[in-house]
Amino acid sequence: MKKVIFGTLILFSLFCSTSCDPEPEINEIVGEWELYRNEVLEEVLVEWDVDNETWITADQWFQNTFDWQVFLTFEEDGTFETFYADVPTGGGTWEKLDDTSYHLEYADGRKFDITLWCENSHAQQEEGNDRRIEYYRKRNTTECTDLIDYYVE
DSSP, rough: OOOHHHHHHHHHHHHHHHHHHOOOOOOOTTTEEEEEEEEEEEEEEEEEETTTTEEEEEEEEEOOSSSSEEEEEEEEEEEEEEEEEEEEEEEEEEEEETTTEEEETTTTTEEEEEEEEEEEEEEETTOOTEEEEEEEEEETTTGGGGOOOOOOO
C-alpha cells in the first residue's frame, strides 16, 4: 500500500511540474494615471553680498499642485501613451525592472524612471534630471501620501 501511495505522489508531482502554469506577472503600472503634483528644485536668491557685489543663492524645493489634465495610460503590451486632457501628446515603451521600479522610454528618446510607492501612486523622474519629480496616481483615486517621500511637505 505504501508503494501505491508513494507512486501516486510521484506521478502527481510530475504532472503538476509539467502542466501547472505559473502565476501570471502582475504589473501594477498598467492602467490610467493622472499627474497630481510635481516638485522642482530651483535656485533662489538668498541675499546680496555687498563686498563681492553678487547675489548669494541656494537651492530650494517647491511643489505645484493643481488640476494638471495630464494623463498616462500604460498597456499590458509594454507601451504607454501620454495625454493632455483627451489629446494624445506622446508615447513609447515601458518595462518592469522589479516590484517597485519601472523604466519608460519615449519615442523621442527621453527616458524616465518610475518608483511605485503603492498600488495607486508613483513618482516619475527623467534620467539625468534630479531637479524635477512628477507624482502620478491611478485615475480617480487618492494617492498614498503617507508612504511617499516628498521633498516638500
